[in-house]
Amino acid sequence: MSSQSVKHISECFVQPQHASDESKQPLYLAPTDLPMLSAHYIQKGLLFAKPPEAMNDHKKADFINALLEKLKHSLSLALVHFYPLAGRLATKKEENPPLYLVYIDCNNSPGAKFIYATVDLSISDILSPTDVPLVVQSFFDHDRAVNHDGHTMSLLTAQVTELVDGIFIGLSMNHCLADGTSYWHFFNTWSEIFQAQTQTHASQNNNIIPYISRPPVLKRWFPEGHDPIISLPYTHPDEFIGRFEAPKLRERMFHFSSEALAKLKAKANAEAKTTKISSFQSLSALLWRCITRVRRLPPSQSTSCRLAANNRARLDPPLSGDYFGNSIHPIKSEVVTAGELLEHGLGWAAWKLHEAVVNLDDKSIREFIDAWLQSRMVYQIGQFFDPHSVMMGSSPWFNMYGNEFGMGKALALRSGYANKFSGKVSSYPGGERGSIDLEVCLVPDAMGAIECDHEFMEAASVTHY
Template sequence: MMTSSIVQHVSECFIKPLHPIPDSNRICHLTTWDISMSSMNYIQKGLLFKKPNSQQDFIDNLLNKLKHSLSLALFHFYPLSGRLVTQKSQDPPSYSIFVDCSNGNPGARFIYATLDITVSDILTSIDVPPVVKSLFDLNKAINHDGHTLPLLSVQVTELVDGVFIGCSMNHYIGDGTSYWNFFNTWSEIFQAQGQGHDHENVPISRQPFHNRWFPEGYGPLINLPFKHYDEFVSRFEPPKLRERFFHFTSESIAELKAKANRECKTNKISSFQSLSAHVWRSITRARHLTNDRKTSCMVAVNNRPRMKPPLPEEYFGTSVDTVTAEATAGELLENDLGLVAWKIHVAVTKHDDLEIRKSVEKWLESPVILDLNRHFDPLSSVAMISSPRFNMYGNEFGMGKAVGVLSGYANKCDGNVTAYEGYEGGGSMDLEISLSSNVMTELELDENFMNAVSVNNMLGASRGHTLNEN
């Protein structure tokens, strides 16, 4: 069933903001953080829901409400309905990218598709089924492709007994915080429809902040020293990987945190830093690296609260950096968890306002476009991305609480670890780990790693009762 099932696209349209975008908002400029994402894939995240039983015209009503609430959400998050534009000159070389948010753009793509599998087929699989990638549009697209592709594409896929709502969002337009702020607002508008609010004006609790940040004396248009995008844009093709979810309860994470802090005689190491250290050590052990082999753990960090003054959490754009902890394989495996967690803690805490501003100034002097081909070693590195702090399971679209959060093709590499809010909340986490097949097998056989894992299949066992509801 799983191998033969193919996603069938049934219909496609474009959704524009319900109200016209004011002329004053017609141009959205891109910052150094945005532009550095030129060669990365779109952000691809989505929610899996159980389909309610015996509701006549359910899918037609759902699609209509999704489209209308999306058009309202796009009015608030108007850059998502735009297109990229480049201004360039040859002498001196100059290449500037911005977002045209004018009302003449077609808007965001909206796809309705079907797939002849069940929710259980997805959730009870050991590895993430390959068909999950087909639940998203714009696979393999990179952010610079937004000159000709939509900056947001929503795919709603109807399963036998469920619905998956997946979004592909251009990383020029926003990071994970921006993505989930948009998704949360879309859900809020959807739920407010039919609850006494004006059909065309639904109030939202958190207005996006659209004034993008530039250091004093720079912006709003950044000129890149290039003549053509071929000089800075590249594409990454990952090798064949196994992708699998591992579930960590709040109790398991608390034990790791207590252990790390006890070994370092401190109380400063966070839950996520402790878990990241555990994963970094375990993957390094599974790779059987020589003791002198250098390894690294890259952690994505949100710049908003680190700035002085801090940027609003509603800042809509990319405001994220990666910090790196380094050690030899011998250092990781011959020392305790606390030492490794402390390395990550130091790397994160050093990333303050001064460091952020220094890195931005350095980038402006010599722009660096992130490239997984050059900036990530798949043989010895681990990358911790996304955040369990994002509100994922609070999004509802008339089908109750989602039973799973899934990601698509985007930016997967050997050693990539995507963090999600745990289904039961309370500080639990799900980690989606991508590794070569032989390393994943070694990780699964590692008792030290698996002793902290509470679920040995993908997602379903931690929410088995949910699969039997309705």
């Protein structure tokens, strides 16, 4: 399978169906957006089975051509609502007074990118191997690109990769514009418009901008009293752009059924003598403990676990759940030693995570943002890559499997190369209600060890797609 390569058949740019007056103005990035300039794009996608008619040699070309046209047309309609995704980044520099302003320019861009590609592989070739095949990384645009590259690259690319018996739809989105909540908001809206257009048979209505259930809030959030024009303390991108390369990793999907999660939650709460620990906090504690154990760290080695948290509802007043931008915070547990973590049980570790979650409130978020505004910097992925800690990303509460493009529910979700390192765990909704799938990235020795770890494998099972 390693010899099979993805072939790009065609590519084009897609503009919003109509340009609004707002889209002709610069969009200034918020204090929660600008630190992401050196991080990777977000790369997530869904694998669908081809419908029976698409497997017929005589109808195959008709199916794929019709699918591509519908996808491009619905994308152009979705971009009317999410017009910043059709823009490019731009930088304005001045010497006196000093100014280094990165913003979104929607006037000087060819639009979002759309790629059609093929690969001579089957669904089974992607889902059956123990590890996620490396070829999946080629199902996405912007491989190894950082967000600052959005000055010359598209801020959004949709890549449709045709397999022998399946279709993979992968989106690559600039992380300066959006976090995971906003990413899936766009994906959901694109799907919603696609389905609405499929039901509309009158051709004269095809270009009408459809009603959508969740219009995005595009106006950026800035703390009270702060100018929306934020100058960075740099003179050249070389001062803040880093090209992080992860060590050799194994990437594997593990499934946690609703029953397994309920047992973990009950165990953690019983050990901590509480009822407040959530299923996800219990699951994160399991990963933290088990990964720490298989790494064979010295007992005195410091370790922590971080969770990607949505700030929207934590702010006072809260932001709309449809706020389109970055509103996330990496909640960090209390730093403990590997010896302490492993000497205590699941409940002890889960309570540490629970406390960190509870302590993230409006006051702490604003203090963090104010501190950044006082000392502005761009984060490096290497800062998040701690070989002794664990980072839990994404969320099982995103509506990932609600996206349909005329092929029914997706069979599986997979991601690209972006933002991965040893100890990075991404959580997705599982195939059945209440379950969670985890995408675990570890160096080969640690992955081999966790596959033999009794505590971990007692709770986990191989994804069953």
